[in-house]
Amino acid sequence: MKRPVAESGGVPLTFEMQRRVEFADTDLAGVVHFTRFFQYMEEAEHAFLRSRGLSVVMRWHGQQLGWPRVAAECEYFRPAFFEDVLTLRLTLTKVGRKSLTYTTEFYRGEELLARGQITTCCCIMLPDGRMSPIELPEELRQRLLAP
Amino acid sequence: MKRPVAESGGVPLTFEMQRRVEFADTDLAGVVHFTRFFQYMEEAEHAFLRSRGLSVVMRWHGQQLGWPRVAAECEYFRPAFFEDVLTLRLTLTKVGRKSLTYTTEFYRGEELLARGQITTCCCIMLPDGRMSPIELPEELRQRLLAP
Amino acid sequence: MKRPVAESGGVPLTFEMQRRVEFADTDLAGVVHFTRFFQYMEEAEHAFLRSRGLSVVMRWHGQQLGWPRVAAECEYFRPAFFEDVLTLRLTLTKVGRKSLTYTTEFYRGEELLARGQITTCCCIMLPDGRMSPIELPEELRQRLLAP
């Protein structure tokens, strides 16, 4: 996975939130289903955007922006259980010309349970439903990286 | 991602199934939510195991086997839409001493929409809920690789 | 729950499909999570519409139709388990002026596991995202009730 490079005044951009494991997140093996870690990552990404005054559903110059995923991955070290309160530590690891990469670590207390990554591309939604990649709008970039 | 190495009489082991996109798989962007591709991969993995007379929920020498995920990843090339009938082409790309790696390609007709990979570890479920990795039982290995 | 009244030449309209329980449908109690029965009902409803040459995502006189849910309910008699192949027997129990009611029974072999009902309202989607109820278009009604 990529090392942190996104910086805001020299400090890598991180964001932390808590997420309690809900019953519907578990499977018959008694642990959190592996797909849920991807949903948790998305929740952290969207909470990070809100913390910067942004939303994943936003308009720009009268056009709807979208953030389709280019790639997603997760490594699993230890299982998570029902009612665990997880700490999700998100780092904006890469700010590309048209894409953003987020790395998220999942902790239960000091224990690292999993580490995942999502790369997402800035697009405008065309009227016919297709999406077309664009360069990150400057205002968006500034809000993302503001100290 | 890994290249196919699992072979059964010289032929890489592949398995194909159809999966229709359901309404609950979509999100407000009008496409299949990116987490669902991981669920689809798991459905293909389990269907593959059934096609070999196996189940992901199985006992071995009186003990419950489990298959926790070690890693999962997916690359997304094109969106999938409601009611698309996707072809999932699964290949058993690696048979390790204790782990299996599956690569799955998602097609709509001839169009490759996404490619993902899951690595899963053979474990026995301990009475206290923990899991302990074991070498793939020989009978299991034979069933997986039978021509 | 309502008794069947929708008829097509005197015969209540029914539709049957099989649905295998997937791993992601289960929870830590080892059974299908109760919310999934509602998703299964929706899958049966949409398969029924397809069997009639319709789709829940359809246009009518250039406008997008939508089917928001007015009410949903389910009674649970017995649990369903991983890899069970369930038979979903859907009946169109009521065709109202603006709404449709579907009742679905879930069987494992001869065993009735659950019975649920969804009432859904025919709407046009307004440009601002709201939905406005309309009378069932006559062509739609005919396709639904065709013998």
Added chain:
Amino acid sequence: MKRPVAESGGVPLTFEMQRRVEFADTDLAGVVHFTRFFQYMEEAEHAFLRSRGLSVVMRWHGQQLGWPRVAAECEYFRPAFFEDVLTLRLTLTKVGRKSLTYTTEFYRGEELLARGQITTCCCIMLPDGRMSPIELPEELRQRLLAP
């Protein structure tokens, strides 16, 4: 639906929590998928139990208790949207000999979006995976109804 009858010193037992709508809760109609309201109800139920020092996963006299659902229903009045912060107002509407009924109202500000109900039965989990209904343990009843 049932009127509130559960009382604790004459006051119906209610519990309130906030729940933000996540992206994965939405569908292609741009609203929260109707099945998610059932998941939200379960989250409120489990948060209520925690507020009473209980958990839906608990042991009693060395046996595992379970709470299979007997019935669930929901009426939908208005759609909920991405990033809405919903208020879930849960009332313990009925305490039966072996069952509990919870009614949950969903508000966005003052607006009532939906009202649902879950009836759940107190069971012990048998070694073979089946569940057997039991009378609510007295200690549990007291904790639930404590002022």
